[in-house]
Amino acid sequence: MPGLVSRKRHILKTITWRIVGTLDTMFLGWLITGSPLVGLKIGALELFTKMILYYFHERAWYKFGLGIPKRKLFKKLKQNGNGKKPTHKLK
Numbered sequence: 001m002p003g004l005v006s007r008k009r010h011i012l013k014t015i016t017w018r019i020v021g022t023l024d025t026m027f028l029g030w031l032i033t034g035s036p037l038v039g040l041k042i043g044a045l046e047l048f049t050k051m052i053l054y055y056f057h058e059r060a061w062y063k064f065g066l067g068i069p070k071r072k073l074f075k076k077l078k079q080n081g082n083g084k085k086p087t088h089k090l091k
Contacts, residue, residue, distance in 0.1 A: 018051040
């Protein structure tokens with residue numbers, strides 16, 4: 001299954017989701033404290049911590065095949081068409 005969903009996709013998904021989450025956190029921090037500066041500081045800090053956490057969370061889901069219902073199909077695609085495993089290693 002390696003290579004079918006790239007790490008680049010996971011990274012891009014991480015970044016776009018983090019932007020949405022950070023804007024939400026900044027707004028909530030501002031709303032709760034009444035200070036836009038406090039909201040900005042909270043959002044800036046959690047931007048980095050949550051992006052890193054999400055990336056590893058996403059990779060764990062991918063590694064264990066969670067939410068990827070066609071794992072058997074992916075394995076079959078690695079075969080050379082006659083049911084035998086290829087003689088070379090796939091990277």
